[in-house]
Amino acid sequence: AQKITQTQPGMFVQEKEAVTLDCTYDTSDPSYGLFWYKQPSSGEMIFLIYQGSYDQQNATEGRYSLNFQKARKSANLVISASQLGDSAMYFCAMREVDLGTGSYQLTFGKGTKLSVIP
Amino acid sequence: NAGVTQTPKFQVLKTGQSMTLQCAQDMNHEYMSWYRQDPGMGLRLIHYSVGAGITDQGEVPNGYNVSRSTTEDFPLRLLSAAPSQTSVYFCASTPGGLGNEQFFGPGTRLTVL
Numbered sequence: 001a002q003k004i005t006q007t008q009p010g011m012f013v014q015e016k017e018a019v020t021l022d023c024t025y026d027t028s029d030p031s032y033g034l035f036w037y038k039q040p041s042s043g044e045m046i047f048l049i050y051q052g053s054y055d056q057q058n059a060t061e062g063r064y065s066l067n068f069q070k071a072r073k074s075a076n077l078v079i080s081a082s083q084l085g086d087s088a089m090y091f092c093a094m095r096e097v098d099l100g101t102g103s104y105q106l107t108f109g110k111g112t113k114l115s116v117i118p
Numbered sequence: 119n120a121g122v123t124q125t126p127k128f129q130v131l132k133t134g135q136s137m138t139l140q141c142a143q144d145m146n147h148e149y150m151s152w153y154r155q156d157p158g159m160g161l162r163l164i165h166y167s168v169g170a171g172i173t174d175q176g177e178v179p180n181g182y183n184v185s186r187s188t189t190e191d192f193p194l195r196l197l198s199a200a201p202s203q204t205s206v207y208f209c210a211s212t213p214g215g216l217g218n219e220q221f222f223g224p225g226t227r228l229t230v231l
Contacts, residue, residue, distance in 0.1 A: 047219045095216055102168050110158060110160040
């Protein structure tokens with residue numbers, strides 16, 4: 001079973017509108033972290049936002065917010081007031097702690113390509 | 119700080135050739151990783167290291183070797199390149215902990231003919 005599922009291969013949004021990118025995850029660990037990364041066409045990976053499993057409030061970073069629904073195991077990214085520069089691939093990722101190896105690796109979803117229309 | 123650096127940025131190999139992708143970080147991070155990115159597949163973990171002298175396999179380790187002799191460097195070796203290894207390779211590092219950002223290098227685009 002996939003640990004991170006992003007069901008929207010591609011999305012379109014009108015400039016200045018808000019858009020929600022979906023992410024569901026699968027884990028039995030009580031302690032985990034959820035991340036969103038942006039990858040523009042230039043290829044670099046840009047960290048956007050983080051949500052911890054024990055965080056009571058939804059994370060926000062400027063125009064980015066994370067709609068965290070723990071019972072549903074979803075961690076959707078909301079981008080408000082979309083800009084042309086938001087056109088990119090967006091990846092959801094989860095970090096669990098491997099107590100055996102002590103590692104903190106990320107598992108990524110397959111991504112959503114967002115296109116902002118002028 | 120330079121962050122995470124990778125060399126080369128682009129590489130073309132012939133089937134059967136070997137090569138090493140270099141990765142270095144200057145943030146004194148204990149944890150380093152190699153990922154490959156293929157269209158429609160997201161990023162998949164190849165190998166990772168939790169500290170100098172300690173490495174382990176990720177999701178797709180076949181055909182790759184790593185070593186970690188220093189905290190700063192984490193090279194990835196392709197032993198005998200195959201067309202299936204055509205991909206974009208990312209090196210990453212993190213100080214550890216659930217909430218710390220994983221810092222990525224700029225990537226290496228590898229083509230195997």
